[in-house]
Amino acid sequence: xxxxxxxxxxxxGRPGQHTWMHALVRVGFITVSLAFLAAxxxxxxxxxxxxxxxxxxxxxxxxxSDPDTAAAIRLTLLTAAVVVPLNTVxxxxxxxxxxxxxxxxxxxxxxxxxxxxxxxxxxxxxxxxLLFGLHGWFGLWLQAHDISIIFALPGIMLATMFxxxxxxxxxxIPLMEQLGNDEEEAAITLGAGGWMTFFRVTLPKxxxxxxxxxxxxxxxxxxxxxxxxxxxxxxxxxxxxxxxHVEILYNEYxxxxxxxxxxxxxxxxxxxxxxxxxxxxxxxxxx
Amino acid sequence: xxxxxDQVTKHYGGAPVVNDVSLSIGDGEFFVLLGPSxxxxxxxxxxxxxxxxIDHGRIxxxxxxVTHVAARKRGVGLVFQNYALFRHMTVAENxxxxxxxxxxxxxxxxxxxxELLRLVALEGMDERLPAQLSGGQQQRxxxxxxxxxxxxxxxxxxxxxxxxxxxxxxLRRTIRQVQRELGITTVLVTHDQEEAFAMxxxxxxxxxxxxxxxxxxxxxxxxxxxxxxxxxxxxANLILARRTPDGIQVGATTVAPEERASGERENEVVAVVRxxxxxxxxxxxxxxxxxxxxxxxxxxxxxxxxxRLRLRLEAGAQASLLSSxxxxxxxxxxxxxxxxxxxxxxxxxxxxxxxxxxxxxxLPTPLSSFTxxxxxxxxTERLSQQGLLLMLAQRMKTRVGMRVEPQLxxxxxxxxxxxxxxxxxxxxxxxxxxxxxxxxxxRGAHDLLVMPADAAPPQRxxxxxxxxxxxxxxxxxxxxxxxxxxxxxxxxxxVAGDAQAPSPQGMRELLDARSEAKAAxxxxxxxxxxxxxxxxxxxRRLADNPGQMLILGLCDLAGFPSxxxxxxxxxxxxxxxxxxxx
Numbered sequence: 001x002x003x004x005x006x007x008x009x010x011x012x013g014r015p016g017q018h019t020w021m022h023a024l025v026r027v028g029f030i031t032v033s034l035a036f037l038a039a040x041x042x043x044x045x046x047x048x049x050x051x052x053x054x055x056x057x058x059x060x061x062x063x064x065s066d067p068d069t070a071a072a073i074r075l076t077l078l079t080a081a082v083v084v085p086l087n088t089v090x091x092x093x094x095x096x097x098x099x100x101x102x103x104x105x106x107x108x109x110x111x112x113x114x115x116x117x118x119x120x121x122x123x124x125x126x127x128x129x130l131l132f133g134l135h136g137w138f139g140l141w142l143q144a145h146d147i148s149i150i151f152a153l154p155g156i157m158l159a160t161m162f163x164x165x166x167x168x169x170x171x172x173i174p175l176m177e178q179l180g181n182d183e184e185e186a187a188i189t190l191g192a193g194g195w196m197t198f199f200r201v202t203l204p205k206x207x208x209x210x211x212x213x214x215x216x217x218x219x220x221x222x223x224x225x226x227x228x229x230x231x232x233x234x235x236x237x238x239x240x241x242x243x244x245h246v247e248i249l250y251n252e253y254x255x256x257x258x259x260x261x262x263x264x265x266x267x268x269x270x271x272x273x274x275x276x277x278x279x280x281x282x283x284x285x286x287x
Numbered sequence: 288x289x290x291x292x293d294q295v296t297k298h299y300g301g302a303p304v305v306n307d308v309s310l311s312i313g314d315g316e317f318f319v320l321l322g323p324s325x326x327x328x329x330x331x332x333x334x335x336x337x338x339x340x341i342d343h344g345r346i347x348x349x350x351x352x353v354t355h356v357a358a359r360k361r362g363v364g365l366v367f368q369n370y371a372l373f374r375h376m377t378v379a380e381n382x383x384x385x386x387x388x389x390x391x392x393x394x395x396x397x398x399x400x401x402e403l404l405r406l407v408a409l410e411g412m413d414e415r416l417p418a419q420l421s422g423g424q425q426q427r428x429x430x431x432x433x434x435x436x437x438x439x440x441x442x443x444x445x446x447x448x449x450x451x452x453x454x455x456x457x458l459r460r461t462i463r464q465v466q467r468e469l470g471i472t473t474v475l476v477t478h479d480q481e482e483a484f485a486m487x488x489x490x491x492x493x494x495x496x497x498x499x500x501x502x503x504x505x506x507x508x509x510x511x512x513x514x515x516x517x518x519x520x521x522x523a524n525l526i527l528a529r530r531t532p533d534g535i536q537v538g539a540t541t542v543a544p545e546e547r548a549s550g551e552r553e554n555e556v557v558a559v560v561r562x563x564x565x566x567x568x569x570x571x572x573x574x575x576x577x578x579x580x581x582x583x584x585x586x587x588x589x590x591x592x593x594x595r596l597r598l599r600l601e602a603g604a605q606a607s608l609l610s611s612x613x614x615x616x617x618x619x620x621x622x623x624x625x626x627x628x629x630x631x632x633x634x635x636x637x638x639x640x641x642x643x644x645x646x647x648x649x650l651p652t653p654l655s656s657f658t659x660x661x662x663x664x665x666x667t668e669r670l671s672q673q674g675l676l677l678m679l680a681q682r683m684k685t686r687v688g689m690r691v692e693p694q695l696x697x698x699x700x701x702x703x704x705x706x707x708x709x710x711x712x713x714x715x716x717x718x719x720x721x722x723x724x725x726x727x728x729x730r731g732a733h734d735l736l737v738m739p740a741d742a743a744p745p746q747r748x749x750x751x752x753x754x755x756x757x758x759x760x761x762x763x764x765x766x767x768x769x770x771x772x773x774x775x776x777x778x779x780x781x782v783a784g785d786a787q788a789p790s791p792q793g794m795r796e797l798l799d800a801r802s803e804a805k806a807a808x809x810x811x812x813x814x815x816x817x818x819x820x821x822x823x824x825x826x827r828r829l830a831d832n833p834g835q836m837l838i839l840g841l842c843d844l845a846g847f848p849s850x851x852x853x854x855x856x857x858x859x860x861x862x863x864x865x866x867x868x869x
Contacts, residue, residue, distance in 0.1 A: 182371035
């Protein structure tokens with residue numbers, strides 16, 4: 001009898017707690033968060049779509065038929081398609097090295113992986129100009145061999161790769177450290193070799209973390225502005241990515257065009273977030 | 288032999304975690320490695336599985352040397368404490384993993400899997416994921432997985448650690464049953480002595496990287512050879528006793544020893560009295576066995592079938608209690624009584640009772656207790672607080688007594704404290720040490736530890752004796768000491784003459800020493816050979832590295848201070864073992 005009495009009290013809250021005060025605090029906090037979210041996030045997002053559709057759906061769709069816009073979309077997708085797989089391989093290798101081995105300079109490597117997150121993207125772009133630009137270290141040699149990196153596709157990819165390479169590694173390192181080595185060791189005692197252990201045990205074990213890292217990497221690769229802006233040269237139809245193209249169209253007072261491309265980027269971002277949420281849920285349930 | 292280990296040694300950052308372990312495990316045997324955490328037992332198991340490399344020694348599985356064979360080719364089954372199931376695979380895929388690796392046909396795999404699931408009583412669970420199983424079921428799957436490829440050896444690393452008591456018992460029974468059915472050689476690592484008793488054919492006890500004792504469970508419990516094993520396996524009261532010509536004098540009573548060791552001199556020994564071998568009575572006359580002392584009940588705990596008591600021996604009792612297995616209260620005697628005994632004499636806290644002992648087991652250890660000895664009270668006190676000495680005393684669960692000798696080192700002066708020396712006498716190292724050491728040795732001290740004020744725990748213990756008569760005792764003391772410090776043992780053989788013409792005599796001595804150390808005392812030693820004069824050679828060898836200690840056997844004291852002065856000047860600790868005429 002007494003036990004049930006205590007339980008029912010516990011359900012109402014902690015002893016000494018004023019329930020009306022509790023409710024007030026709760027409502028207050030929720031209101032503040034929602035208001036902030038609406039002002040800072042939802043209003044700009046809505047503006048993007050309102051502006052893009054201000055001249056009607058036909059004008060909105062028409063802006064995508066512009067060849068320069070189509071080229072910018074193609075370039076962005078191509079860059080992401082090259083950068084994300086490369087960074088996935090790099091991230092796996094770095095996370096594996098850091099989580100599984102002890103070596104000199106390990107903490108140095110971890111710090112270096114984080115570096116692109118700390119550096120301003122403009123600086124990241126400048127570095128490549130300083131290296132491969134006409135007046136850069138390798139500039140003359142590149143010119144002599146007729147290789148163009150800066151103001152061309154390779155430069156854009158290099159700059160994007162630089163700013164996005166932490167994402168996969170940072171996602172995998174804590175995961176691999178937390179999951180430990182036991183499953184791999186079990187596989188080895190059962191007779192599996194190195195490749196088999198990696199593909200049959202390690203990779204499936206970290207797959208949700210890996211997908212999550214790739215999604216983040218992809219989002220940043222498609223949305224990167226600063227670093228790419230420095231190395232691209234803004235050549236219409238050739239080296240303009242979507243974020244750069246938005247800027248150009250806006251500066252030309254082509255608001256519908258600018259916001260149409262912006263809305264596409266936003267949709268890509270929302271799509272990425274949905275994928276991320278799904279991955280998190282699935283991963284959580286499976287883990 | 289299924290598994291043979293020969294002098295297996297593994298270091299982590301300089302300190303040995305597995306120290307010269309040699310062991311043979313027979314076909315179909317269930318062997319349990321038991322020890323506290325950090326004793327090196329898991330590392331040893333991983334070394335057998337091939338997941339950890341070793342620095343020195345040899346590992347054989349079924350007569351095949353696998354020391355340098357990769358883990359995947361050793362053909363062992365390993366079960367981990369936290370199961371380590373492949374979490375993204377179903378139970379069936381987990382069990383079939385080893386078979387897939389070996390490219391077995393699907394049909395054969397399925398048959399083998401069903402056979403294994405039946406063995407561990409998990410039929411019908413094939414398509415579950417590990418996360419959908421309870422801890423006990425997961426570990427059953429892990430056992431089935433480890434057995435799938437029919438390994439010759441099954442290794443279990445604390446497999447029940449994460450399970451609750453009831454499941455643990457059930458799984459224990461399953462594993463024992465499976466092991467008997469398949470007749471597979473099994474090594475189980477655990478820190479739980481009850482588990483070890485319940486499962487083992489033989490138990491090997493590890494501490495500080497050394498394999499201390501190997502024996503059948505009941506033998507280990509009844510006749511432990513070391514203090515560690517006595518107190519680690521069940522509860523034990525360690526009591527300082529005296530070996531006399533009539534028998535073993537424990538407290539006020541003299542009992543005949545179980546095993547009569549002939550030719551032993553009268554000395555101090557360490558006796559083990561199990562809590563269930565203590566009898567309580569209202570007074571001395573109504574005891575059914577030898578009287579130990581009067582005591583007062585301090586604490587009484589009812590635990591169901593048994594009653595546990597802690598008794599405080601009365602001041603002036605002749606028995607000196609060293610320690611009970613919890614190690615904290617030095618003066619508490621642990622007693623357990625059955626309900627039957629409890630009904631015969633009910634004891635309340637604070638009540639005085641007479642204590643008797645039914646059975647006494649003597650430890651063969653030659654190091655019983657320490658006595659710090661100096662010329663005045665303050666020096667003795669300071670010496671008895673020396674760090675290394677305290678560490679040794681604590682590890683050996685013994686005490687450090689004090690003895691003041693105002694005329695220490697003065698020729699012709701008599702001993703103040705009488706001519707009986709018990710245990711190991713400790714003096715401070717320094718310029719006076721050689722003269723004082725000789726003085727004490729000539730007046731009846733047998734074992735003498737010369738301790739520098741700043742001595743740290745040694746990483747290497749050098750062993751040498753001058754004169755064959757001291758060999759047995761030196762080896763016995765070295766073995767006893769080395770059970771309590773994680774150090775490497777090195778026998779330094781010194782051969783007169785030079786390296787070009789080594790005498791066959793010297794080489795033979797070296798080999799004899801090693802085999803005797805192994806056979807009689809279970810001590811694994813490295814051996815080194817030096818040429819020239821003994822004292823100079825030892826001093827040179829000791830000066831080579833810091834963190835060394837010397838155990839020196841002597842049977843002749845002629846010319847002692849001048850010969851050995853340089854060894855006792857305080858750069859390292861020296862334990863002198865003197866056997867022969869004073």
